[in-house]
Amino acid sequence: MPMIEEILERIRSGEMKPSEHLEEKIEVLEHREPELNAFITKTVDLAREQAKEIDKIVESGGGEAFYGLIWGIKDNFALKGIRMTCGSKMLEDYIPPYTATPVQKILDNHGVILGKLNMDEFACGSSGETSYFGPTRNARDPEYVPGGSSSGAGAAVAAGIVDLALGSDTGGSIRNPASFNGVVGLKPTYGLVSRYGLADLAMSLDVPGPLAPDAYGIALAMDVLQGFDSKDRVSARRKLPFLESIDSFDPEHVRISVSESLLNGVDPAVRKTTEHVIRFFESKGVEIVDVDLPDIWAAFPTYYLVMYPEFASAMQKFDGIRYGHRVDASTLYETVAQSREEGFGKEIKRRITMGTFISMAKNAEWYKLALRARTTLLHMFENAFKQADIIVSPTVPTLPFKLGERINDPVKMYMADALTVPANLTGIPAISFPAGWKGRLPIGVQLMGPRFTDHILVSAVRFFEKEGKQWSE
């Protein structure tokens, strides 16, 4: 697969027009999509119009950051006039009247949007199987799940249908499919990318971020996506030097930590890949330190105590009255109840039920407890980052699994998120990159760093891409 830098260079030098690049991608789309089901809505006509415009601009010596690179957008971001389903029957026909900030930034910077990507319903899932529009398949082996919830994003990038994809990450939804499909995915520091126009899952955890075939693609995307947005109260007044510092990873001045608590019980191949990455960095002169993460076990239960109630609250707005699936019943109460009953899938109802229960007044202590645990985890990571600049772990404890294997076992399914949720609970950046292979199945490794060191994580992945070799078995 040609890397992002090469494609950009070919367009900028005039060797290839953006519209020619698009046609190549449309061919890939026609070839791979029937098998993968990575798209919910294709916007081929729109993309062609866009590419034609950008052709002219590039020809006359202009062009913004993306120069007609092809983007796929997870279908929980609003793009005005194009339906946004969130992978749910509830929003099967919903046309948003506005455009999400990150999507607008992509358009403004000459990213060509080829379509809205499949996802687990309302981003609730780790396998891409809960979508109302059918499961997405793994781009490396269609027998396997692509991971989730940004399932279409992971598969479309890995299959080369799009150059870059916009995903969202609440408990691992970017990193998990990046890992399962063998691409790079960044969950940025909470607030670094505006959430305006991203449908809620759990508001204190949600963050948009890019998936790309390589670290360069992530850096290119992040330079555009990051930045303060007055429409999102939690967005940060910070900008990090992604492309500028992409090649400045200095192994002599970085300490990387390995913690046995993050390797407990993981699949042997996944463990070996992680250790392989650590040995690589060590061989390059990085200081490897042992860091204790004594309270890491609390992340998993805490995640559910935080996510469920926030999700239940966010989902209140879907009542069939202003928009969305509607069943007209004899009473208002029945209209709302039946619209929700028909419009939502099983996992959504499970989470709303759990969230409603946890947030009831009589259980108020639980949510308070979860917020206290979050503070404890934050302190634990702050302490860890006094000793190490980067913490390495597997992205997902297991290899990709087959379709249907876990869909009826929520606890097992939830376990896929065990190593990704700590970064969401603490707001720190985390990146997953392909570091190994077990046969045809990719294995991702995760790097976590202190808040607002996203660019350093990207440069570490870049360093591995250039200097390292992927583990395989």
Place this chain on the structure above:
Amino acid sequence: MVRIGFEIHVQLKTKSKLFCSCPTNFLEAEPNTNICPVCTAQPGSKPEGINEEVIRKAVMVALALNCKIRDEPLRFLRKHYFYPDLPNNYQRTSEPFAVDGELNGVRIREIHIEEDPGRYELREGIVDYNRSGVPLIEIVTEPDMTTVEEARNFLKHLRAVLDYLDVILYPEIGFRVDANVSIEGGERVEVKNINSIHGVVRALKYEIARHKRMLAMGKKIVRETRHWDEVRGVTVSLREKETAEDYRYMPDPDIPPYHIDPALVKELRAKMPELPHQKRDRLVREYGIDESAAWTFVLDKELGDLFESLAKQFGVKNATSFCLNLRGELNYRDKYLAEIPNRERLTKLAELYFGGKITKPVYVEYLRKILDDPAFVPAEQEQLSDDAIRQIAHEIIKANPQAVADYKSGEKKALNFLVGQIVARTKGRADPKRAIQILREELQRL
């Protein structure tokens, strides 16, 4: 003993809504035109911000009610319930930002900020979201009032304070009261959503009488929420507290806690306009009117202002009598002066009357017309000549032999009756003083 406490909702006068930049003028705008993705809860929208103007106005109110502004981060909570006028199906409401105030001898427990829902027309099944997100404050008192009279006085004083601060979005509707009332031996009952002070007084009287009747019959008064039916003048049970909903309050993750800057509080304290009690004291001091008249005037901000301007033009005595008359007429109509359009007509009326251009009966008639007919403009009226009055006096004498006889036999009241007849016949165009003079002369001649 009766105990009364209030929760008062005030729609704040700001240009834009609490969490988005849509305009607040929901009464004038076509339905569903002042809306955006935020205030209609489109998937993916977020509250854009906390409108600073809301904070400023809210703090002004809190300071005027002698509250302490809490110097710690203010959290906004989500209060969950399903209703078509509430686009998110939760309402955002802040924790108290001000506590421990006092007005008119009533303690203010706390004040917090909320968003107003849209307007749902139940019968037509139509929702208008123009109001959705309009800023509200809720002022909560302690149950310190023990009579309906105290309750009325408190509300009038509070309303005056809000008018002096000019913070009510629509003065005629932007003041909604929930009244809590209990009497000894019974539980507390909440009467919700009464939209005038007059309505509160009626509802309280009704409730207190109902409670007393219940207890006298040996019945229990249970804790419940009732609705005030303005038209029928009764309260109706909505729900008993035992079955109260669980609103699943939780801090809104989209709104970071907001710290009200102590420097802002200091700035607003320094900018505080003259408040009703200060104006009362000043009117007493500067114009020498008695305290109760002064209080009557200042409780209606516009009336207080009118008094001052009339006193400068026509003297304190004239201004006082004019304003007391006006107050009486407004009370009769349950209105504030601000609700009367084209109020410059009142100054014109005072000019005509105190300039001797119209008679007292005409003045009274005009005053009522000004209040009842927005189009009516008072104008000088042609006065009847002495000859014309004499002509009419003849006719009246002829038509009322009995009254004439009474007068002749020393019954002085009969003269008043005859003058009244002349005034009525001339529709006030005869100056009563001239009419008396001429009538006396004509009666002498008989």
